[in-house]
Amino acid sequence: MSFYDASVPAFLQILGSLSGILAKAEAHCAAKNIQPDVLLSARLYPDMLPLSKQIQLACDFSAKGCARLAHVDVPSTPDTEKTFGELRQRLANTIDYIKKFTPAQFEGGNSKEVTFPIGADKTLTLKGQEFLNRFAFPNFYFHASIAHGILRHNGVEIGKRDFLGVA
């Protein structure tokens, strides 16, 4: 089994579905005369991150996750997006970036060690498979799911099929 197959397609599926969800959210704003920024800055609770940041983090955990698993330079992308269109472009750029990886780059990546930052001045070292299971996947899916939850909570008509990317 290929470690590439165990990671890259999973990220791509949800990044694509997030783009579809944002398109529906933008259409919802237009139809209901809602300022887009109301949804882009919406949070489930005051100490949680807003929708725009949830999308940016889903992009980061997937792109950086793949880079660490393939042992190439980790990309740094400033969080400048202020509109639905810009966030969809960020997702498109992330998808393009991840699609460029090849199965060969992931070969042996499951058992090779990955050292990554946790918090401000600490790092953790895990084998690639553990890094994926314990860090990259749960963080990625968490921010993607909370983005979906924020939009549902605000009345955007999407369902779990939109999250899975099969709607």
Add this chain to the structure above:
Amino acid sequence: MSFYDASVPAFLQILGSLSGILAKAEAHCAAKNIQPDVLLSARLYPDMLPLSKQIQLACDFSAKGCARLAHVDVPSTPDTEKTFGELRQRLANTIDYIKKFTPAQFEGGNSKEVTFPIGADKTLTLKGQEFLNRFAFPNFYFHASIAHGILRHNGVEIGKRDFLGVA
């Protein structure tokens, strides 16, 4: 790389973290004089599922997912839980069930086909790895994340570290 390593530990981590989150939610109810059922029946939106069902679905997608990947009988568990304690027991039972699988049972499971129900009267057939990427993981993480989001939204003091199970 072992297909067991790519699936079982990921499920176990989050099932364990959900148990911890429910313990904090129950303590929050006691401290703030909130009837537990208020949180157990809380939803992010009227057409979304309540907290208790989010937990039950996380249990189902992980337990049934492992059964399908190992090609053993798929367990059927009635959703009878009505308290935090009963939901934590459901999680504990699910963890025990998943812990009994062995790496040998998952060998070759990535390329072996899995046929599973989608909706009321349709099935889909995918290779084990695709089933995990496209169905089992995103559904599992979705319900776990939304459970966390419901509790955050209702003021329970948990963070992403609780979701990751490292708090």
